[in-house]
Amino acid sequence: MKKLTWSEVGALFDELVIQGAVERERRIEELRRLNPFGAEEISSLLSAHDRAEGFIEKRVEKIYASVAPSLVPASPGPTLTVGQRVLHFEILGFLGEGSIAKVYLARDLELERQVALKISRASNGEARALAHFCLDGIVHVYSEHAARLGDESLRLLCMQFVSGPTLAQLGNELRGSGSRTLPQMIDRLAKRDAIFDPNALKWREQLSTLSVPQGIVRMGARLAEILDHAHARGVLHLDIKPANILLDPYGRPHLSDFNVSVHETAAEQGFGGTPYYMAPEQKRLFLSKGDGRKLDGRADVFALGVVIGDLLKAAGFTEPVLERILARATAADFENRPSAKVLSEELCSWLRRSQALAELPPLPRGFGWIWNYPMTAFVSLTLFSQVIASVINITYNHLHIVSLLDSAQMEVFLSCVALYNAVTYPLGVAAVIWAIRALFQKSASTEARRRAALRIPCALIIMISVGWLPGAWLFPAIIEYKTGALAADIYWQFAFSFSLAWLVSLTTSLAVGLFVLARALYPRYWRGESQLAADELKWCASVHHSLLFAAALIPMAGILLAVVMEPFGYSLMDQESFKIFLTVLVGFGVANLLLVQRLSQYVDRVFIALKRPRAFD
Amino acid sequence: MDPNAEHLMGSIYDELRRLAAHYMSKERSDHTLQPTALVNEAWMRFSASAANAQNKSHFMALAANVMKDVLIDHARKHKAAKRGGDKNFVTFEDSVDLPDTGPNELIELCDSIEKLRELDSRQARLVELRVFGGLSFEEAAEVLEVSLATVKRDWLLARAWLCRELT
Numbered sequence: 192m193k194k195l196t197w198s199e200v201g202a203l204f205d206e207l208v209i210q211g212a213v214e215r216e217r218r219i220e221e222l223r224r225l226n227p228f229g230a231e232e233i234s235s236l237l238s239a240h241d242r243a244e245g246f247i248e249k250r251v252e253k254i255y256a257s258v259a260p261s262l263v264p265a266s267p268g269p270t271l272t273v274g275q276r277v278l279h280f281e282i283l284g285f286l287g288e289g290s291i292a293k294v295y296l297a298r299d300l301e302l303e304r305q306v307a308l309k310i311s312r313a314s315n316g317e318a319r320a321l322a323h324f325c326l327d328g329i330v331h332v333y334s335e336h337a338a339r340l341g342d343e344s345l346r347l348l349c350m351q352f353v354s355g356p357t358l359a360q361l362g363n364e365l366r367g368s369g370s371r372t373l374p375q376m377i378d379r380l381a382k383r384d385a386i387f388d389p390n391a392l393k394w395r396e397q398l399s400t401l402s403v404p405q406g407i408v409r410m411g412a413r414l415a416e417i418l419d420h421a422h423a424r425g426v427l428h429l430d431i432k433p434a435n436i437l438l439d440p441y442g443r444p445h446l447s448d449f450n451v452s453v454h455e456t457a458a459e460q461g462f463g464g465t466p467y468y469m470a471p472e473q474k475r476l477f478l479s480k481g482d483g484r485k486l487d488g489r490a491d492v493f494a495l496g497v498v499i500g501d502l503l504k505a506a507g508f509t510e511p512v513l514e515r516i517l518a519r520a521t522a523a524d525f526e527n528r529p530s531a532k533v534l535s536e537e538l539c540s541w542l543r544r545s546q547a548l549a550e551l552p553p554l555p556r557g558f559g560w561i562w563n564y565p566m567t568a569f570v571s572l573t574l575f576s577q578v579i580a581s582v583i584n585i586t587y588n589h590l591h592i593v594s595l596l597d598s599a600q601m602e603v604f605l606s607c608v609a610l611y612n613a614v615t616y617p618l619g620v621a622a623v624i625w626a627i628r629a630l631f632q633k634s635a636s637t638e639a640r641r642r643a644a645l646r647i648p649c650a651l652i653i654m655i656s657v658g659w660l661p662g663a664w665l666f667p668a669i670i671e672y673k674t675g676a677l678a679a680d681i682y683w684q685f686a687f688s689f690s691l692a693w694l695v696s697l698t699t700s701l702a703v704g705l706f707v708l709a710r711a712l713y714p715r716y717w718r719g720e721s722q723l724a725a726d727e728l729k730w731c732a733s734v735h736h737s738l739l740f741a742a743a744l745i746p747m748a749g750i751l752l753a754v755v756m757e758p759f760g761y762s763l764m765d766q767e768s769f770k771i772f773l774t775v776l777v778g779f780g781v782a783n784l785l786l787v788q789r790l791s792q793y794v795d796r797v798f799i800a801l802k803r804p805r806a807f808d
Numbered sequence: 809m810d811p812n813a814e815h816l817m818g819s820i821y822d823e824l825r826r827l828a829a830h831y832m833s834k835e836r837s838d839h840t841l842q843p844t845a846l847v848n849e850a851w852m853r854f855s856a857s858a859a860n861a862q863n864k865s866h867f868m869a870l871a872a873n874v875m876k877d878v879l880i881d882h883a884r885k886h887k888a889a890k891r892g893g894d895k896n897f898v899t900f901e902d903s904v905d906l907p908d909t910g911p912n913e914l915i916e917l918c919d920s921i922e923k924l925r926e927l928d929s930r931q932a933r934l935v936e937l938r939v940f941g942g943l944s945f946e947e948a949a950e951v952l953e954v955s956l957a958t959v960k961r962d963w964l965l966a967r968a969w970l971c972r973e974l975t
Contacts, residue, residue, distance in 0.1 A: 242975075246967065
């Protein structure tokens with residue numbers, strides 16, 4: 192009789208643990224006869240099992256509650272009191288602490304100015320990293336000192352004092368901000384009154400005209416610009432996070448805490464950072480699993496992207512274009528990320544675009560859907576104007592041409608009508624759609640879509656002209672070819688009928704087409720470059736202005752008709768219908784002229800909003 | 809240990825300490841303190857900017873080790889501080905009323921896990937993963953490279969054994 196091995200115990204336990212009490216008892220009795228020790232072992236394990244539910248969890252929780260308080264880290268630097276003097280600095284107050292240092296507001300007694308004094312037990316490369324810069328937007332480092340306090344040796348970093356809150360504090364404030372503007376929030380959070388800086392007032396003014404999300408993007412663009420300056424000098428920050436971004440009372444962000452920053456030539460080693468904001472490649476380096484590629488500025492771009500995204504989330508704001516910009520900035524592979532400079536430009540463009548879109552005249556009541564479904568709007572509205580032109584064309588043909596034809600000519604005419612419509616409508620629609628096909632392609636870039644949208648006026652003019660004008664000659668020519676000589680005035684009648692339809696179709700289609708282009712398609716695929724808008728829309732604007740002239744020709748055509756047709760001498764009934772047609776034509780012409788004029792004014796307002804230069808400096 | 813893992817553990821250690829400090833500084837009454845929740849949060853923070861979920865179980869396995877070390881480390885210091893040994897160590901113990909059995913119980917638990925390791929090292933590891941890392945059965949199965957059913961069987965036995973051992 193020997194002791195059971197652990198795996199034998201395990202096997203028996205597995206077998207019995209799922210059995211009921213009676214069966215367990217029976218098997219243990221069986222076992223007891225062969226191996227009393229083993230039976231005892233199994234039996235005690237089974238009874239322990241019955242009370243083991245949640246046992247370990249409770250035990251660990253209890254242990255943890257007792258041990259956890261001692262996890263609180265030791266203070267990162269010595270505690271100084273207000274009024275205390277260290278070297279030539281007099282402590283005025285406590286500003287904050289990080290993982291390795293405490294920051295105090297102090298008065299530099301030699302130069303009589305307020306400074307931020309960062310006091311740590313160990314030195315780091317921050318002074319040297321920051322000393323590179325004398326740039327607005329990066330906290331200036333004035334000097335570094337060594338001091339002794341009691342038996343501790345300390346490092347003092349004397350820096351520019353930025354008196355506003357950190358971006359982290361602003362982020363918390365955003366969650367319950369209500370209707371306050373960014374400058375109001377910054378005022379609430381500011382630690383001290385600012386030193387008056389007239390140059391910075393412009394920033395604050397600009398910030399107060401922006402909505403909160405726009406203000407966040409403005410700060411983001413500025414931070415990207417600051418990063419670009421640092422990157423241009425070869426310095427990577429590598430610890431961009433809200434707590435390291437200070438705001439002055441004017442709302443201008445300042446980058447601080449270059450503790451972990453490195454020069455890009457040394458950027459293949461692992462170093463610190465904050466995991467949440469760390470770019471994947473930086474994280475890999477941090478875990479010593481780099482793929483041999485050096486870090487570059489795009490690691491900072493990633494962190495900044497996360498920071499901006501979080502602030503917008505805190506403000507409860509989403510917008511697809513902005514999200515695409517930030518998604519690119521936080522792409523997992525840094526090859527797909529923009530540089531800080533490009534990010535700054537993209538954010539500025541978004542800001543310009545967002546302001547321009549806010550200034551667009553509102554869509555007429557009942558037409559709000561045009562913004563969301565611009566292509567449906569474009570296709571349906573332009574097709575509708577074709578139908579109007581067709582109705583006018585068919586009515587005129589029936590009133591003035593059909594009565595002049597004999598039955599053989601009539602037959603040819605009717606088959607011509609069927610054939611012509613069957614060919615021109617599908618071909619015309621297909622041709623326009625082909626010209627602007629990028630707008631329907633999922634894979635097309637924003638740029639390609641915008642260019643396609645700009646082709647709309649040109650495509651419409653060509654399609655409408657090719658669709659209508661040949662009919663003026665083709666119809667009588669085919670009738671003459673099939674049935675013999677045709678009177679000259681029938682040629683004139685056809686010419687007039689098709690030209691009139693062309694004019695109606697051209698003016699109405701272009702008016703609505705340009706309206707959809709200007710109010711929905713172009714702004715949708717435009718990135719906010721005002722100069723680009725001014726250049727690209729020049730042609731559209733001139734088309735729009737000639738439209739008014741073309742639309743005025745339609746009622747003129749009615750009058751021309753009245754004057755020229757009178758001598759042809761119709762029967763009395765024809766004259767009645769002729770008068771009705773004339774009245775309808777002139778009425779439609781005037782209504783169309785009014786519509787074109789209204790749309791033209793509207794589109795002009797849109798163009799002005801899009802072209803207005805908006806500088807952010 | 810390979811240097812990558814060591815490096816990672818260093819950063820997890822800091823992160824866990826930081827998180828613990830964060831929670832300790834809040835109102836105590838509305839928090840049930842659980843090491844597994846901390847490990848989870850450490851993971852969330854670590855992974856938030858990179859979608860590498862397949863590494864989660866391995867991260868948590870490392871974090872379980874770290875968590876255990878963190879706890880033991882501090883249990884020892886705690887006891888030392890009680891004896892007046894470590895003056896520099898800052899704790900909240902003066903301000904909050906805590907049961908003082910924790911450190912002893914932790915060391916007892918760890919000793920038991922070591923005893924279990926002599927019987928079956930995989931089961932001991934499983935207990936660590938579950939208790940200090942908060943790994944689910946699925947995650948533990950992935951780390952230990954055994955089937956889910958095996959993990960569940962191991963767990964029942966190991967738990968019963970520990971329960972008998974500790975009561």
